[in-house]
Amino acid sequence: MMxxxxxxxxxxxxDEMNTCTACATCLVTCDVFQVLQWDSSSPRGRVQLAYGLYTGEIEPDNSVLTRIYQCTKCGRCEQDCPSSVKLLDIFEAARHDLFEAGYRLEKYEKFSNKILTEGNPYNGEEPRWKIFGREPKERAEVAYFxxxxxxxQEPEMGRATIGLIEHLGVDYTLLDETCCGAPLVNAGVSDEEIRKIAEENVREIENRGVRKVIFSCPSCMMSFRxxxxxxxxxxxxxEHEVEFFQNFGLELEHTDEKVTYHDPCHLGRHYGIYDEPRKLIARVPNINFVEMxxxxxxxxxxGAGGSMKLADKELGIKVGEKRMKEADGRTVITACPNCKNNLKxxxxxxxVSELLYENLKKE
Ligand code: SF4
Ligand code: SF4
Structure with missing residues (x-):
């Protein structure tokens, strides 16, 4: 019984919802609205739906739930809003209240249950460090989460990052890690469940005497920070790996590969990390780089953020296709496994780590 x-x-x-003046500025740059073109699929529309749920004027049926979850949490609307409405807080609050009351889209429910019972949502066999053939060390200076x-889903990124760390001679360890919890926040799962995951991951790292944790995934880093x-x-x-690798010299081979760079929303818009990946790409001699x-x-x-593809896979793919048109046939370099997974x-x-690792000068 619901x-x-x-x-x-x-x-x-x-107060945030009441601050929205319905000015429509956010409609212009919301990639989801640009694909779907329904006001209810825009940031402004989602605020109105959330407000209607709050007052009880809107019933949380499946069409409302789908609209609430048709959002990548890219943060563009919040960045551009002239009234500084905290849109992401509103969207997260709506997802949380719906999920907690039992109004759940089936895919989010299954996905969340899988994480809570198995530690990951992908039928992946734990412990995950076995994929890379490296058992966690008892103690190390640095850990790779x-x-x-x-x-x-993107183990090649992990192999490249591990390969670079080892090439640089860093005292590092892999971990007995569990999902960072970001997909659970996307679904709307309670703070109590997320607290347990946070404590488990932090304890695992602390017990190994680690002083710095590096991430390939900006969303995982966001969970921790x-x-x-x-x-x-x-x-x-x-630190994200593009920050970490700044501190080291790397001898790299020439390549004439035509590349461009895609800024992951959670790395760029959220943390302002724009220059570091570009500096690493520019270290590859002769690389042919053009901005999007x-x-x-x-x-x-x-198109992959916010676990949106669970609500609408086609929409996620369409948002990704639109982004890839700007690459104009160039290889897209990025710094997030979720971005890579959808854009590819x-x-x-x-x-970025794959680009560097494959161009590393072999002795
Ligand atoms: S830009 Fe801000 S104030 Fe304008 S409609 Fe969007 S959320 Fe509301
Ligand atoms: S976070 Fe991104 S996808 Fe979601 S409503 Fe805002 S602009 Fe649109």
Whole structure:
């Protein structure tokens, strides 16, 4: 029996919802709205749906749920909103309250249950370090948190990152890690479940005496930096791999490959990490690099964020296709396994670490 829908977290964003003037600025740059073209699929429309759920004027049926989840959480609307509405807080509150009340799209429910019972959502066999043939060390200076996407869907990115770390002689370890919890937040799962995951992952790292954790996945890093720190102290630093590799010299071979760079929303718009990946790409001698039409703060989304493809796979693929048109046949380099995974449906894509590793000068 489904519980009656009662707003809970939505109560804390009422002022935000009321701040929206319905000016429509956010419609222009929302990639989801640009594909679907329904007002209810726009950031403004989603605010109105969330407000209707809050007041009880809108029933949480499947069409409303789908609209709420048809969002990549790319943050473009929030960045561009002239009234500084905290749109992502509103969208997360709506997902949380719906999920907690039992109003769930089936795929999010299955996906979340899988993470909570098996540690990852992909039928992946744990422990994941076995894929890379490296058992975690008892103690190390640095840990590589690979994340579910790298381990089970984009292992080539992980092999390249591990290959570079080992080439540089870093004292590092893999981990007995579990899903970072970002997909659970996307679904709307309760804080209590996420707290357990945060504590488990932090304890695992702390017990190995690690001082710095590096990530290939910006969403995993975001979980540690922004989410876990709400529940527990982080007794170590966190860095994305494109930050970490800045600190080392790398001898690289020449290539005339034609490449461009796609800014992952969670790395660029969220953390302002725009220069580091470009500097690493520019280290490859002779590489033929051209920027996409929309870059940095104005970068289009890859279509995979927010676990949106569970609600609407075709929509995610269409958003990705639109982005890949800007590559104009060039290889797209990116710094996120989720971006790679969705963009590669429409063209050639590799991670920054893959580009560096394949061009490493072999002794
Ligand atoms: S840009 Fe901001 S104020 Fe304007 S419609 Fe969108 S959310 Fe509302
Ligand atoms: S976060 Fe991105 S996809 Fe979601 S409503 Fe805002 S602009 Fe659209």
């Amino acid at each position: 519980a009656e829908f009662k707003p809970n977290r939505l109560n804390s964003v009422v 690979m994340g579910c996407k790298v381990a089970f 922004d989410l876990y720190s709400e529940f527990t102290d982080l007794p170590f630093e966190t 039409e929309n870059t940095r703060e104005k970068a289009l989304c890859c 449906i429409s063209g050639r894509v590799k991670g």
